[in-house]
Amino acid sequence: MSGAARSKERDARERKQRRTFVKLLNKRSAHEDAEIKELSERIARGAPAPGTNPLALGEEAAKENFAAARSFDELPLSEYTKVRLSRAASMRAA
Helix, strand or coil, rough: CCCCHHHEEEEEHHHHHHHHHHHHHCCCHHHHHHHHHHHHHHHHHHHHCCCCHHHHCHHHHHHHHCCCCCCCHHCCCCCHHHHHHHHHHHHHCC
């Protein structure tokens, strides 16, 4: 298959994925709504006080506001985002 044909095929696949994503974006499930609510609350709890530098805080305080996070699993990210990040990392490693 020529490079142009592969490129055209890839573009068509990406358009289809975007359409699917938009459809899913407009149809959140109860699980997704609950996850969004939980993430929002977790982010609010972990937000540093205005005017503070979370990186200058002690280690224990940094753990409370995500400054000590060393991997994406430690951040308030949706499960969908975590899955996509791990897939992207595994594709990059391959």
